[in-house]
Amino acid sequence: MLSRKLLSRPSILSLQSTCTHVLHLPHQNDDNRWRAVDIRRSSSFVQSVKNAAHKGKAIYLRFLEKRFPTIYRYQMQVLNGALDVKEDIFTWARMVGEMKTGKKLSSYSEKELMAYQEISQQKIKLVPVVVIIALPFSAMFLPVLFAWPGLFLTSHFMSDAQRTTVELDKLEHKLTYCERVLDDFSLRVDKISSYKRSRKAAEEIINKIENGMTIRPKDVIYIAELFEDRKYSMHNIPYRYRMHLAHCNELRIKNMTRDTQIQFLIDKALEKNPPSVLTDSELKWFCFKHGVNPTEMSRTEQVNFINTWTGFSKLVNETHMPLLLHGVVFLGYNHPSNTKLREKLKLKWKRKL
Numbered sequence: 001m002l003s004r005k006l007l008s009r010p011s012i013l014s015l016q017s018t019c020t021h022v023l024h025l026p027h028q029n030d031d032n033r034w035r036a037v038d039i040r041r042s043s044s045f046v047q048s049v050k051n052a053a054h055k056g057k058a059i060y061l062r063f064l065e066k067r068f069p070t071i072y073r074y075q076m077q078v079l080n081g082a083l084d085v086k087e088d089i090f091t092w093a094r095m096v097g098e099m100k101t102g103k104k105l106s107s108y109s110e111k112e113l114m115a116y117q118e119i120s121q122q123k124i125k126l127v128p129v130v131v132i133i134a135l136p137f138s139a140m141f142l143p144v145l146f147a148w149p150g151l152f153l154t155s156h157f158m159s160d161a162q163r164t165t166v167e168l169d170k171l172e173h174k175l176t177y178c179e180r181v182l183d184d185f186s187l188r189v190d191k192i193s194s195y196k197r198s199r200k201a202a203e204e205i206i207n208k209i210e211n212g213m214t215i216r217p218k219d220v221i222y223i224a225e226l227f228e229d230r231k232y233s234m235h236n237i238p239y240r241y242r243m244h245l246a247h248c249n250e251l252r253i254k255n256m257t258r259d260t261q262i263q264f265l266i267d268k269a270l271e272k273n274p275p276s277v278l279t280d281s282e283l284k285w286f287c288f289k290h291g292v293n294p295t296e297m298s299r300t301e302q303v304n305f306i307n308t309w310t311g312f313s314k315l316v317n318e319t320h321m322p323l324l325l326h327g328v329v330f331l332g333y334n335h336p337s338n339t340k341l342r343e344k345l346k347l348k349w350k351r352k353l
Contacts, residue, residue, distance in 0.1 A: 074142040078133055081157035085126065088156070092119035105261060110269035117262050121252060122154045129153060160281070164295065167288040170250065172341055174291055177247040178333040179349045181326070182209060184241040186351050188232075198226040205330065210351055215330040217311035220323070227320030237322060245325045250289070260321050267313040267324070275306035291332025293341060305335070 095108065095116050105113070119126070129152065132141050145152045150166040158166065186206055192199040201222035205215055230236060235257075237245075243253055251259040275283065283302040287294035290309055294302050312331060316324045332338065333349070342348065 071139050071142055074146050075139055077146075077157055077159060078138075078142065081154075082133065084156040085130070085154070088115040088119050091115040105265055108265075110266055113262055113266050113269070117259065117266070118155070120255070121250070121259070125152065126154055129157065164284075167285070168293070168295070168341075171288060171291070171293060171338070172345060174248050174250075174328060175333065175338060175341060175345060175347055177244050178291070178329045179347060180244040181241070181248055181329045182206070182333070182349050183352060184238075184244060185326070185329075188241075192226070198223050202226060206351060209330070209334055209349060212334055212348075214334050214336075217308060217315060220312060220315055220330060224315050224320055224323060227323040232320065232322055245322070248291070248328045249325050251325075260325060264313075264316065264318070264321055264324055267309075267316075270306070271310050271314065275303045275310070278306075287337075291328035291338075292335045293337040296337040296340065301337075305331075 149158050149162045189202040246253045284294045
């Protein structure tokens with residue numbers, strides 16, 4: 001006979017709960033086991049799809065390489081460029097999010113600032129290219145895109161030769177607008193009181209440029225105070241003048257203040273490292289960006305120009321950043337490397353009386 005203690009209500013309940021718990025364990029284990037099987041099956045399916053896609057891509061590329069070598073070359077440029085675009089877009093998106101939370105531009109590295117500037121300025125050009133590349137049989141559109149790389153492509157997708165051609169076209173455009181900036185600058189100088197030191201220094205710079213001489217950083221020292229005047233703040237410079245400066249510096253007119261700040265920070269970051277550590281490509285694109293023609297310069301001459309530019313940018317601080325935008329004009333217009341381009345374009349600036 002069972003004891004009263006064994007048959008007590010709490011003991012019976014505990015036995016029931018224990019039994020119930022044990023009975024449900026097999027069902028839970030079965031569910032987990034089937035769930036694991038489903039995960040393995042789905043991951044296996046995804047992997048098989050990826051393998052099939054890679055295999056199809058390899059067959060497609062071999063076909064292009066054999067039958068259409070030019071299109072194959074374009075396709076490989078696009079695939080390699082897409083990796084650089086992806087990296088830059090992620091950097092740009094991260095910086096946009098961080099700056100919304102209060103992080104300042106000055107806290108980013110030179111590489112991050114350059115990626116941010118590139119994507120910000122080229123979004124309109126980049127979106128159609130990415131859409132076209134995503135289309136089936138996009139290779140049919142590639143000859144059109146690469147026929148006018150300066151119009152349709154960003155630098156991520158260009159070969160070295162293509163980018164050099166595009167940059168030379170940009171440089172011709174810059175030199176044309178340099179003359180318009182000089183016209184604007186000389187008109188502003190005429191309005192400065194004759195007794196001011198900045199007026200005399202500005203007159204000397206104008207005379208040197210008019211006589212075909214190159215400007216040195218020390219020539220600019222005394223006009224720095226001219227750009228500290230509120231009349232020369234970015235918002236007070238006449239729209240036409242700002243537009244000419246934007247064309248010379250590859251800036252967006254609507255975002256000119258922001259773009260100038262980024263360019264200022266990039267130049268300041270460059271001061272921390274000697275230009276001799278830069279690669280040949282980095283030297284080349286820097287020279288194009290700042291208004292000289294590296295195809296007519298040796299590596300030593302390119303390094304010397306960057307040292308000159310660094311000496312100029314050291315004169316610039318946040319109180320007179322518009323001076324930085326005149327660097328392309330002062331240091332680049334009469335640079336010996338631009339002689340052939342100026343002759344081709346028949347450019348020889350003379351002050352208008």
